[in-house]
Amino acid sequence: MSQSILFTKNISQAIEETLSLYTFDRLFILTDTNTHEYALPLLLDCPRLADAIVITIKANDTHKNIEALAAVWYELSNRKATRKSFLINLGGGMVTDLGGFAASTFKRGIRYINVPTTLLGAVDAAVGGKTGINFNGLKNEVGVFNPALAVIISTQFFVTLSCENLLSGYAEMLKHGLISGPAIYNKLLTLDFSDPDLDKLLLLVEESVKVKEEIVEADPFEKNIRKSLNLGHTVGHAFESLSHERHAPVAHGYAVAWGLVCELLLSHMQLKFPIERIRQLATFIYDNYGAFPITCEEYSHLYELMTHDKKNDSGEVNFTLLSDVGEIIINQTATKENIEIALDLYRDLFHL
Numbered sequence: 001m002s003q004s005i006l007f008t009k010n011i012s013q014a015i016e017e018t019l020s021l022y023t024f025d026r027l028f029i030l031t032d033t034n035t036h037e038y039a040l041p042l043l044l045d046c047p048r049l050a051d052a053i054v055i056t057i058k059a060n061d062t063h064k065n066i067e068a069l070a071a072v073w074y075e076l077s078n079r080k081a082t083r084k085s086f087l088i089n090l091g092g093g094m095v096t097d098l099g100g101f102a103a104s105t106f107k108r109g110i111r112y113i114n115v116p117t118t119l120l121g122a123v124d125a126a127v128g129g130k131t132g133i134n135f136n137g138l139k140n141e142v143g144v145f146n147p148a149l150a151v152i153i154s155t156q157f158f159v160t161l162s163c164e165n166l167l168s169g170y171a172e173m174l175k176h177g178l179i180s181g182p183a184i185y186n187k188l189l190t191l192d193f194s195d196p197d198l199d200k201l202l203l204l205v206e207e208s209v210k211v212k213e214e215i216v217e218a219d220p221f222e223k224n225i226r227k228s229l230n231l232g233h234t235v236g237h238a239f240e241s242l243s244h245e246r247h248a249p250v251a252h253g254y255a256v257a258w259g260l261v262c263e264l265l266l267s268h269m270q271l272k273f274p275i276e277r278i279r280q281l282a283t284f285i286y287d288n289y290g291a292f293p294i295t296c297e298e299y300s301h302l303y304e305l306m307t308h309d310k311k312n313d314s315g316e317v318n319f320t321l322l323s324d325v326g327e328i329i330i331n332q333t334a335t336k337e338n339i340e341i342a343l344d345l346y347r348d349l350f351h352l
């Protein structure tokens, strides 16, 4: 999978240089309502964007859906996009997932690049070629693997990000730390979110992207080791879908943070992952992210949601688990009973 990843302190220059590598007849920029307001102005001095056609969709994951996707297809079609046209996805993971899927399917595929504007987008969503939309109440139920030609990462965009969005991205960085090993993971636990050191954060971002890049390079289509990038997501996506059903959606990274704790509890039960490490992470997550409230009456529904996880086969729920920090064991099934015990333990740890 060839995908160039560029870190820059000058986003306009990086976009100019990247676009100079390609020829296209029409250039489109996809934003959501927030990135239109906060991120697009940072690109206004790019001469190559002067004639770009901006398409704007509603913000947030509730709009990562078939209606917003169709709206993008209509715009591309009505504005006469051809196979020689080019799309820039300017936004967080919602925009890069949906825009990547729109580009991959419009006229069977046009070229696109990602310019992530959230921490989560930079360290995870914009990188690695998973695109798609939510469908039928399930996360990323429809999509394709098709990487952006290039990903341009600039922390200039993070200035307008809320603390909630920084924390959401940080959860995916914690996941990268957990799968890579103590050297990165221990550093991540030392960042103080009441007064974050932004230089330190940038170094951690670069390390985090590298963790993802190397895994995707080794297994772009998630046949083996890429399943490690899904740590925390079997439970996390079930929490996220439940939050949408409740009409109180939680940010993806928050759901992943709580999912990580649940899946490490399963890891403890099935693979002896050290309990002290779980207490340490649960404290960090409780202090910074709070708790996702669940009751035991919701366990069966959460389990049903997990039966749709894309790692599953043969009717069993498939997890990526760890035997220790950095010790990944993929293709671990768990019984409904064990999953429910892990959820009980999660509620204990989070005072629910």
Ligand SMILES: NC(=O)c1ccc[n+]([C@@H]2O[C@H](COP(=O)([O-])OP(=O)(O)OC[C@H]3O[C@@H](n4cnc5c(N)ncnc54)[C@H](O)[C@@H]3O)[C@@H](O)[C@H]2O)c1
Pocket: 032, 033, 034, 035, 038, 039, 059, 060, 061, 064, 091, 092, 093, 094, 095, 097, 117, 118, 119, 120, 121, 124, 125, 126, 127, 128, 129, 130, 131, 139, 140, 157, 158, 160, 161, 162, 165, 168, 169, 172, 251, 252, 253
């Ligand atoms: N493809 C992948 O590999 C992958 C990986 C992780 C997550 N995801 C997906 O990514 C999505 C989550 O991404 P996200 O956390 O970036 O959410 P998001 O794109 O919804 O952005 C979060 C919020 O921040 C706003 N925003 C974006 N950039 C901003 C900026 N610079 N300043 C101010 N506000 C800004 C957005 O409009 C939105 O309201 C989920 O759909 C998740 O499933 C995909």
Ligand SMILES: O=C(O)C(=O)C[C@@H](O)[C@H](O)[C@H](O)COP(=O)(O)O
Pocket: 124, 128, 130, 139, 140, 172, 222, 226, 229, 230, 233, 310
């Ligand atoms: O890149 C991957 O592989 C991941 O699993 C990264 C996840 O953080 C991301 O949320 C991804 O979209 C989840 O994919 P899914 O296949 O479980 O829908």
Ligand SMILES: [Zn+2]
Pocket: 124, 172, 233, 252, 256
């Ligand atoms: Zn994720």
